[in-house]
Amino acid sequence: MKVIVAGAGYAGTLAANRLTKKAPGAEITVVNPRPDFVERVRLHQQIAGTGRAATPLAEMLRDGIRTRQATVEKIGDGCVVLDGGETLDFDYLVLAVGSTLSPLPGTVPVGTWEGAEQARAALAGLPADAAVTVVGAGPTGIETAAEVAHARPDLTVRLVGRDFAASISEKARRRVRTGLERLNVTVLDDVVTEVRDAGEGAGEVRLESGERLASDLVLWAVIGGVPDLAARSGLKVDERGRALVDEYLRSVGDPRIVVAGDCAAVPGSRMSCQTAEPQGAQAADTVAWMIRGGLPKPYSVEYVATCISLGRRDGVIQPSHRDDSPRRRFLAGRAAAMTKEGIVRSARFSARTGIGATGLPGSK
Structure with a gap:
């Protein structure tokens, strides 16, 4: 079985690594426009010079996973077209191309x-x-x-x-x-x-x-759009251009395509690695079960907290209900900064191993 993972962010990287265990023998290829896994939640540190946000994919992906440094230009019937004109066939596709920005000129x-x-x-x-x-x-x-x-x-x-x-x-x-x-x-x-x-x-x-x-x-720093790949490829999308999916994160109209992360139109979800990683895990499980001729449990949205760092020594962590509404109490100060750093490291570990991050929804 040929599985292509389009995108190597939190959702795509976790899905690819998880598939090596859930679907042994599958030929997995990750297509990404750059050779690195980028921790988007560390980009503010990259900008300020207080941390690094990129790790080579060779260090993040398990042995046996193939990589192609390219951009998927279009999804066809059982194939993807890359920006250089080459096509890659697939039996299943995990679409995890993330989100994008529409900055004002001059910014x-x-x-x-x-x-x-x-x-x-x-x-x-x-x-x-x-x-x-x-x-x-x-x-x-x-x-x-x-x-x-x-x-x-x-x-x-x-x-x-x-x-x-x-x-x-x-x-x-x-x-x-x-x-x-x-x-x-x-x-x-x-x-x-x-x-x-x-x-x-x-x-x-x-x-x-x-x-x-x-x-x-x-x-x-306004993030809210998604790449138009799904719409451009004729997949059914919502008003924001996100691919419509069923309860297993399969694209509506083409169950061979499983969508995860920011580009998936999942009711009640928001753009974050706290969304991407559980959906990446669900996408891998859905593909693995379909290869075996079945389906896993449906995906359900569940949130734990919103974490905001304020430099390296301060922060605020707002615990939330499952529906992402805030709870009454919150954590602040140096303890919050340390907790946030631990969560960020855990998210990277989760993506690299495919086993889920402790404290994040969907962990296993």
């Missing part, structure tokens, strides 16, 4: 490896007293602003966006704001309408309120 996107590297180089070249504006007040924006301010206290750092840390409780939000204030990050509850590009990531940021911010580096 540097921080949610991709290429954007993070561009931001890291630009940040390293900024003189003291330069101004950095981070667009987006969700966890990605908050962590990016905090990490930059922690690593470069000589800079002026601003965070601009509405719905500040909307996924956590009001008390936890106030604690996140306090943590940003301690790092001298200015939070503006506003919307960026335009960036007048001055080159190399610099520009004038124009806000809905009419305020204008001169910035030496503008970082885009």
Whole structure:
């Protein structure tokens, strides 16, 4: 049996490694546009120079898994077309191409490896007293602003966006704001309408309120879109372009295609490695069971917490109910930072071994 895994993020890497155990004898090929596994939850550290987010796939994938450094341009009937024009046949496909960004012109996107590297180089070249504006007040924006301010206290750092840390409780939000204030990050509850590009990531940021911010580096931290591969290939998708799936994460209309992670339209799920890894495990189990002529238990969404780091020595962890709604209590400070680091390491271990990460939904 030939199994292709499109994408080597948390979902794809875990699925490929898990399949070597669940479907012994299957010919597994991972197709990824870069030769590395990228820990997206560490990209803010990559930008600030406080950590590394990339590990060669050769160190992450189990022996026997083949790799192709390429981009899947289209999914056909039992085959994928790569960006160089080559086609690869499959009996089953795990579609795990993740999410993407649509940054405003003049900004540097921080949610991709290429954007993070561009931001890291630009940040390293900024003189003291330069101004950095981070667009987006969700966890990605908050962590990016905090990490930059922690690593470069000589800079002026601003965070601009509405719905500040909307996924956590009001008390936890106030604690996140306090943590940003301690790092001298200015939070503006506003919307960026335009960036007048001055080159190399610099520009004038124009806000809905009419305020204008001169910035030496503008970082885009709004993540919400997905690649159009599924739609372009004729798969059934929702209004956001995510592939529609059944209760086993199989593509509606083509059960040979199993979808996991940000590009899967699973009701009640959000974009995170806490979503990707359980779905990667489910995708592997679904493929393995179909090879044997059956089906596993249906996938169910279950969340544990929202974790936000505030530099290397502070953070907030908001425990959640299974439906991702916040619980009353939360953890903050150095203990939260240490716990978050442990969770991030556990997620990497889970992807590398395919056995599930302790404390994350779907662990086994």
